[in-house]
Amino acid sequence: MKGMTLIVKKITQIICPIIFVFGIYIIIHGHLTPGGGFAGGVIMAGAFILQILANGNILPALRKEEEGLEFLESSAILGFLIIAGLGLLFSGSVVFFANFLNKGQLGKLISAGFIPIENIVIGAEVCAAIAAIFIALVVYKDEESK
Amino acid sequence: MVFKWYAHLIDNSDILEDKMELYLILILVLMILGSIYSLNASDLLSAVISYGIVGFGLVIAFLLLQAPDLAIVQVVVEVITLVVMIATIKNTQAKISQMKFKPKIAIYYALIVIAALIFVIIFEKATGCLNSFGADTMRMAEHYISGVEHTKSANLVTGVILDFRAYDTLGEATVLFTAVIGVLTILRIKGKKEEDK
Amino acid sequence: MIIYILCFLLFLVGLYGVISKRNLIKIIIGIAIMEYSINLFFIMIGYIEGSSAPIISKGFEHVNFVDPLPQALILTSIVIGLATTALLLAVAIRLYQKYGTFDINKIRDLKG
């Protein structure tokens, strides 16, 4: 896949980390402000997509990256299940997805039990999934149809 | 900080609430026109781009209907969908074969219009059972809103999807995972074979 | 009430695309439009006149909120919609690479 011009590349180098950290902000503050795992994950995937579109990567590097994304996605789902299972062990009653951590005060950053942790896991999962879909649809189609 | 400011702006605006239904009707008419054009366009690129009208109209509708979470997700998802769709139709010279006007096709269109009219009449009867738009139907919602004491999550939507209905989220994650596996298996066959040789 | 009917008309437009169009991309667009109209319908059901977004911030502890349950359901539905659209597009790409066209009538002819 061919890249874009110099101007787009340079601006992308500056903008991409900022988009990425904005996605992290949306995820971390998911239980306080609008947003959450889904929105933040999609924004983070957007940063990756912008970088790939602007720089025009080569296929072998992307294939390695895509394998890493698959690993991230699988481990994120596993982490989600583990958190759910921990509720089974540590809460007093036997409930899957029991919110067993200390709840804290409403409106603080560290509050709401394990909801922020679940948000992070879901965000990683969505980000990896959408970036992998994009790489498969856009780049593989381009390179392998030749 | 930005979102808190935005929430205050939406909450303090009395102007929006009075004309809410009118604005929504305007946006919906725009979405219907965009979708009709998108389905009838003779060029695939313009079809995909005017499909964007529907998605971004939906974003504005979500903002008006007090669902900022959904608006954030929808705006990014819409952009990614458009990029992926344009990538799909790029480098394809498929011309859409225009249907020539035959009497048979006129009958089809007439049937479509009649069927749509029947559906609309049935639905008009069916909506009579529903509460009118904007009515207070807080039977289940009361439970979830008072549940904030239980979850301590200031964003009620996050509290619902990750505490009360976490099984839904687990199912969603599984569906997403399966879709990614499906896309990769469909698109990577050729690459795998070449590596083996 | 007219809003619900318009929302349903949007659904019908999507259905028309799925039934009558022969181009694969247009069929996918029709499916996506149907999905969008259903999403919008759910959010409209949950809306309550004169209430604010379901987020508790300082000074807004005791105001009315819109129903958070439909929003939570649709939030997952949007992301699933992207995934299914991507899956359909992947199938469309493979079909195009095999047959050289998006037209389903031609694909059916070429197959036999």
Added chain:
Amino acid sequence: MKYITLFIIILIIWFLMTFNLETPNIIVGCMAALITAIVFGRSFLQDSKKFFQPVRYFWIIVYLFVFIWECIKANFDVAYRVLSPKMPIKPGIVKVKTKLKTNIGKTFLANSITMTPGTITVDVIDDDFYVHWIYVGSKDPKIYTNKILGRFEKYLKRIFE
């Protein structure tokens, strides 16, 4: 080096976004900046030590005023050309050569040219800018290079090189 620079920049952006200085927020911000630096540090700007030279920030402020002044002048010029009944426009694409060496400098120069009304950078190939101009005044390369680039180039040279 660029990893550390990116880390610090992201940390500053994080505090501007969240705007509180409690301990949990600082820890979470450090984690977020660390992840971002690891993921995007490889492709960040090469010559990142220039971020720590305060003289450059002074020239950025000076450049802002110069840019705004040039922008206002160009606005009036284009407004005159559009509104006057004779429409004295003479559009064309000219090729100008820049003296800036770094890519980031070229990027900002191209963006500045595009931001001023009347001129648009069409493409950048090595040292040459292809600029679409609403009124091509002369055919001498020296004069129009000075007219398009001269006002920005010397400041950008001090900022980015």
